[in-house]
Amino acid sequence: MDAAASTTTLAAAVAILAVAVVASLPVLRRLLSASAAGDKKKKQSPPLPPGPFGAPVVGHTLGFLRALRANTAEDWIRRWTAAYGPVSRLSLFGCPTVFLTGPAGNKFLFTSAAVTPKNHEAFARMVGRRSIREVTGDEHRRVRAVMMHFLRVDAVKRYVAGMDGEVRRHLDAEWRGQAAVAVMPSMESLTFDIMCTSLFGLGRDAAQLRRELSENFHQLVKGNWAIPVNLPFTTFGRCLAASRRARRIVAGVIRERRAKLEGGESSPTDDVITHMLAEGLPDEEVIDNVMFLMVAAHDTSAALLTFLIRHLDADKDAYARVLHEQEEIARSKAAGEALTWEDLGRMRYTWAAAQETLRLVPPAFGIVRKTVDDVEFGGYLIPKGWQVMQATNMTQWDPAIFQDPGRFDPARFESPAAAAIPPYSFVPFGGGARVCPGNEFARVETLVAVHYIVTRFRWKLAAGCDGSFSRSPMPYPSQGLLIEIEPMK
Numbered sequence: 001m002d003a004a005a006s007t008t009t010l011a012a013a014v015a016i017l018a019v020a021v022v023a024s025l026p027v028l029r030r031l032l033s034a035s036a037a038g039d040k041k042k043k044q045s046p047p048l049p050p051g052p053f054g055a056p057v058v059g060h061t062l063g064f065l066r067a068l069r070a071n072t073a074e075d076w077i078r079r080w081t082a083a084y085g086p087v088s089r090l091s092l093f094g095c096p097t098v099f100l101t102g103p104a105g106n107k108f109l110f111t112s113a114a115v116t117p118k119n120h121e122a123f124a125r126m127v128g129r130r131s132i133r134e135v136t137g138d139e140h141r142r143v144r145a146v147m148m149h150f151l152r153v154d155a156v157k158r159y160v161a162g163m164d165g166e167v168r169r170h171l172d173a174e175w176r177g178q179a180a181v182a183v184m185p186s187m188e189s190l191t192f193d194i195m196c197t198s199l200f201g202l203g204r205d206a207a208q209l210r211r212e213l214s215e216n217f218h219q220l221v222k223g224n225w226a227i228p229v230n231l232p233f234t235t236f237g238r239c240l241a242a243s244r245r246a247r248r249i250v251a252g253v254i255r256e257r258r259a260k261l262e263g264g265e266s267s268p269t270d271d272v273i274t275h276m277l278a279e280g281l282p283d284e285e286v287i288d289n290v291m292f293l294m295v296a297a298h299d300t301s302a303a304l305l306t307f308l309i310r311h312l313d314a315d316k317d318a319y320a321r322v323l324h325e326q327e328e329i330a331r332s333k334a335a336g337e338a339l340t341w342e343d344l345g346r347m348r349y350t351w352a353a354a355q356e357t358l359r360l361v362p363p364a365f366g367i368v369r370k371t372v373d374d375v376e377f378g379g380y381l382i383p384k385g386w387q388v389m390q391a392t393n394m395t396q397w398d399p400a401i402f403q404d405p406g407r408f409d410p411a412r413f414e415s416p417a418a419a420a421i422p423p424y425s426f427v428p429f430g431g432g433a434r435v436c437p438g439n440e441f442a443r444v445e446t447l448v449a450v451h452y453i454v455t456r457f458r459w460k461l462a463a464g465c466d467g468s469f470s471r472s473p474m475p476y477p478s479q480g481l482l483i484e485i486e487p488m489k
Contacts (some may be wrong), residue, residue: 004235047277049098049380051080051088057399059091065225068471071367073135074393077101080435081394087378090462093227097387098421100377101394102402106424109367114375117434118368118387122228125129126220126243128288132437136361143289144437146279150199150272151437157341157442159198163448164338166194169204171452182480183309187302187449189214194445195297201271202253209249216246221299225473243291250290254283276323293438299474300363301442302377305449306481308357310467313460318410322350323454330455339448347447352413354446358428359410362392365473367430395425459483 054060067076077099080088086101090424099107109115116136119127124134132143149155157207172188192214196202202210223239226486231237257274260266268278272293276286312319329343369388374381382388397405401422402412413415429436461467469477 002040030237033346034483046376046379046381048082049087049089049378049382051084051090051099053089053096057094059094061092061094063229064092064225067475068365071468071470071475072470073471075393077161077391077394081257085379086399092387092389093225095387097384097389098377098380100388102398103395103422103424104378105390106395106431108377109369109388110424110430110434111390112375112377114371114373114382115369115388116372120225120368121240122226123224125228126223126239126246127208127291128284130285131288131292134288142279143281143285146276146281147289147293147437149269149275151441153440156440157476159441160341160448161338161345161443162197163194165254166190167195167449167452171456176487178485180481180484181459182484184306184477184480187301187305188218190449190457191297191301191305191390192217192294192443195294196439199272199293199297200253201257201273202356204236213246213249215250216242217294221295222472222487224295243385245289246291246294250287250337251283253312254286258432262306270333285378289421296436297438301362301445303475304354304357304442304446306477307469308354308446308450308452309360309459309483310461310481311357311360311374312353312454314467318353318408319454321410322353322450325349326451326454329451339451343380343451344444344447347451349410349414350447350450350471351443354443354450355413355426355428356408359396359412359426360403361475362396363474364428365393365471366391371420392427395427400423401425457485458488459485 026203064073080090080099081101086105088099090099099105117133119133128131132140132147137144160250167190169185170193174186174189174445193210196206196210196213197204202213220239221240223236224234226234226239226277228236230240254273257266258269258277261268261274261277266274268275273286273290276289281289312322324399325347329339329346332341333343367390370385371382371386373384375379376382395401399405412421424431429439429442460483462479462484465479465482467477467481469475
């Protein structure tokens with residue numbers, strides 16, 4: 001190739017290269033711009049919350065569970081919050097967890113679309129993964145609508161007479177003629193029977209079946225936050241076995257109810273189980289929801305009643321006001337006449353005392369959710385898939401919200417003081433769209449039970465019973481709160 005040809009070829013190559021460079025400039029500019037934006041975004045991304053994850057896998061689980069059982073979990077969390085702030089991270093039950101404290105944290109947990117309910121693995125395996133606690137979206141709304149058919153106010157009004165009968169029968173059988181009673185086991189039995197009669201159509205004619213269910217659920221609830229190791233000698237192993245027995249019993253009830261429904265012998269309005277079957281819920285989903293309802297109702301109302309009795313024993317002024325309110329109602333009734341919805345409306349101070357009990361000793365230690373997407377809160381990033389948790393008492397015992405928080409003072413929940421309580425500070429029933437659907441049911445059974453207890457018996461803590469309690473995670477008093485009782489004259 002001669003010099004002229006070489007020069008021509010080189011010039012053509014340079015021209016082609018120049019055209020290519022010019023043509024690629026917009027693309028390069030976009031790439032550089034995108035890279036710079038990505039770097040800027042990374043730089044602006046909020047940090048993860050402060051706090052160590054602890055040992056691999058175990059994290060802080062064992063220390064947290066020990067504190068729960070010793071009833072020092074709130075102190076454990078206060079120390080943690082003092083060290084790392086109101087938004088912090090740790091590891092619980094093998095999962096990265098963000099712990100939130102304060103009303104703003106409660107509101108986020110109860111209302112944010114970025115979080116969804118999450119059960120502890122032990123609870124999910126025992127109760128099932130298709131309950132109202134687990135499902136989301138349209139399925140959650142469907143199941144909630146089925147339950148609310150039996151838990152809304154107009155339905156609960158119809159249960160008052162039946163609850164009245166259950167309470168009187170229980171006190172006649174378990175309290176009358178006794179010198180001492182362990183309150184917590186007694187209230188567990190009572191509230192379980194009320195739930196079986198009112199919601200599931202398991203009346204006194206199904207006493208044996210109710211007793212078998214109650215025994216298994218009493219074992220099952222001990223494993224709500226157990227470490228899920230399924231061996232015969234572990235807490236979880238024993239609780240899982242109780243769950244299997246209870247599920248078999250519920251499955252038998254479902255077969256019976258379906259046969260009656262298909263034979264035209266029952267109506268969907270008769271009870272929750274029949275209604276769920278009529279709505280087309282598969283058997284496994286019906287079982288999971290029955291299991292969840294029974295667990296939810298087994299200890300929560302029983303704990304409220306037990307600790308209300310404990311606090312009324314310790315505060316004679318509050319006891320005197322509750323007694324006066326209930327005796328006025330009793331004097332307006334004929335002998336043997338059942339309480340009515342209108343009677344419950346007159347029990348304002350009694351319910352204020354119950355709410356103050358819920359503030360001091362909330363049955364649920366805390367709420368756990370799971371993030372469904374990366375979300376920012378309080379200036380920190382909470383990654384998708386992490387647990388988010390709060391402890392109810394962190395606001396309910398906050399002296400900035402409730403003055404002298406350790407003092408039992410029902411006046412906090414009387415008008416007008418109750419209206420001044422900041423939103424998302426008193427959350428024993430949760431909040432937002434997933435507020436506990438059974439809160440009105442719990443209120444009514446509590447008031448009915450308190451009426452007959454205080455108008456029929458006097459009580460005091462038995463010798464050696466100090467009223468202390470531990471959590472696992474439900475609060476359970478020492479000796480079941482053993483009290484000495486005597487009939488009212």
